[in-house]
Amino acid sequence: MTKQDDLERRALEIIMKSGDKGILQSDLWRKINVTSREGSRISIRLESKGLIRREPELSRGRWTFRLYPKHRPASMDSILNCPCISCKESSVCGANSIITPNDCEKFTRWILEEES
Known part of the structure; x- marks a missing residue:
């Protein structure tokens, strides 16, 4: 260097x-x-x-x-309460799977709570 x-x-x-x-x-x-x-x-x-x-x-x-x-260091605080971390369906959840983040009520509820 x-x-x-x-x-x-x-x-x-x-x-x-x-x-x-x-x-x-x-x-x-x-x-x-x-x-x-x-x-x-x-x-x-x-x-x-x-x-x-x-x-x-x-x-x-x-x-x-x-x-x-211009950028902030990444923080774990932003994802600590994300329901995906402990979700029983996480192994079958994904963009092209039967279960998707777009259709997950828990995930949607969490995002809306974080925004308010």
């Missing part, structure tokens, strides 16, 4: 951990111990790869960018 790849990976990890609040680009380059120019280049590369989004922000009288992750 090149130094540049390592810096991008470290930067992306920090941005991912910042979540919905994001992180100022100026704070990021300080955390990964690079110059503002290199920090800006790393941010631009991550944005061009579709991994982050950059939004301009005025901070302490200077323009910078707030960096946000």
